Amino acid sequence: MKRILYLSCLVLIFLAVSYLAGCSTAPSHRPTVEFTKAPSPSAKGQFPNWQLPPQELETVIYERALAGKIHAEKVKRTAHGTTGALYLVTEDEVTGKELKWKLKKMVPGWLDSFNTSFRKELAAYEVQKFFLDPEDYVVPTALPICLPRERYLKIVGYAAASLEGTNCVLCLASTWLVDVTIPDTLYDESRFLADPTYAYYMSNFNILTYLIQHRDAKGGQFLVAKDDNRRQVFSVDNGISFGFWPYNFFIQQWDTIHLPALRQDSIDRLRKIQRRDLDRLEVIVQMEKDENDMMKPVPPGENMNPKSGATYIDGTLQYGLTRSEIDDLWERIQELISEVDSGNIQVF
Numbered sequence: 001m002k003r004i005l006y007l008s009c010l011v012l013i014f015l016a017v018s019y020l021a022g023c024s025t026a027p028s029h030r031p032t033v034e035f036t037k038a039p040s041p042s043a044k045g046q047f048p049n050w051q052l053p054p055q056e057l058e059t060v061i062y063e064r065a066l067a068g069k070i071h072a073e074k075v076k077r078t079a080h081g082t083t084g085a086l087y088l089v090t091e092d093e094v095t096g097k098e099l100k101w102k103l104k105k106m107v108p109g110w111l112d113s114f115n116t117s118f119r120k121e122l123a124a125y126e127v128q129k130f131f132l133d134p135e136d137y138v139v140p141t142a143l144p145i146c147l148p149r150e151r152y153l154k155i156v157g158y159a160a161a162s163l164e165g166t167n168c169v170l171c172l173a174s175t176w177l178v179d180v181t182i183p184d185t186l187y188d189e190s191r192f193l194a195d196p197t198y199a200y201y202m203s204n205f206n207i208l209t210y211l212i213q214h215r216d217a218k219g220g221q222f223l224v225a226k227d228d229n230r231r232q233v234f235s236v237d238n239g240i241s242f243g244f245w246p247y248n249f250f251i252q253q254w255d256t257i258h259l260p261a262l263r264q265d266s267i268d269r270l271r272k273i274q275r276r277d278l279d280r281l282e283v284i285v286q287m288e289k290d291e292n293d294m295m296k297p298v299p300p301g302e303n304m305n306p307k308s309g310a311t312y313i314d315g316t317l318q319y320g321l322t323r324s325e326i327d328d329l330w331e332r333i334q335e336l337i338s339e340v341d342s343g344n345i346q347v348f
Contacts, residue, residue: 025210025257025335026344031193033261038196038348041230042135049177049225049232051099054134057141057175061092061099065145066296069093075155078102086156087176100176102236105169106162111310117239118144118172119309119319122284124212124238127329130277131207131269138208138235142174144285144319146295163312167293177234180223186233187258198231199348203263205233209254211332216240217253242325257336261346270333278330281321282306289315
């Protein structure tokens with residue numbers, strides 16, 4: 001018994017040390033970058049790794065999907081991931097364009113579950129908007145949609161209603177990125193110090209993963225552009241984030257700042273944020289049941305439960321961050337700014 005207690009204490013000490021080590025914002029060493037500025041490599045309105053621009057996916061394409069003007073052509077399982085994700089090929093009947101999506105369905109009866117957190121995926125997408133232009137987005141566009149059970153049945157072969165009293169399967173559709181790959185090495189410090197374009201995109205990535213406390217760095221979660229001259233970095237799976245506990249301590253996570261320097265423009269944008277600006281993250285998506293027992297998106301209303309980021313009451317569903325998660329996000333923003341101001345993190 002004493003030996004078991006001793007081993008248990010060692011495990012707890014190890015976890016505590018690992019946790020505290022991960023709480024540090026700035027890197028432990030500070031090599032100096034060889035440049036003072038990194039001009040944007042992204043041409044305005046150009047999205048070489050996106051099927052369509054994010055704004056178009058959020059508005060026009062989403063409206064067509066909800067109106068039934070985008071039809072499923074085929075579906076397959078993704079090559080990576082543990083959440084049962086599918087990829088879906090659809091055709092937009094207005095343009096005839098084929099679009100590819102990663103599709104995750106909600107676990108029936110679970111508004112928010114381990115490794116399949118729609119609300120955190122949606123929040124990660126929204127957080128990047130505070131400090132990045134659309135051309136620099138790190139997280140692909142994610143859209144909630146409730147597919148009719150009979151339609152989902154034809155696509156997948158089985159379908160249970162996701163929410164009590166409804167007749168649809170709630171899914172999160174994330175746009176499929178193009179001309180990207182899983183990197184052999186995600187971060188090369190020597191290249192970061194010498195290559196402004198490489199540093200530009202790595203900065204976008206690390207600020208985002210730090211702010212959302214991304215804690216799922218296993219293979220396939222991060223992708224990079226195949227064009228090595230503009231190696232944009234993407235985070236495509238963000239369900240284990242915003243303080244999720246426990247997580248895998250035995251691989252390097254990106255919930256801290258690993259880079260010796262960050263983009264000045266991103267830090268300047270974060271400085272302009274006020275605490276009340278983050279309140280919109282409380283209700284990112286609201287859906288309501290219609291006369292056909294289908295869940296349809298509506299403008300976000302008053303938060304029905306600030307202590308829960310996923311709430312379903314009387315046919316109304318809300319997804320967002322809890323107030324405590326938003327408070328943590330605010331603190332991380334302030335801590336990052338403080339580290340820059342103290343000189344612990346350089347800017348370019």
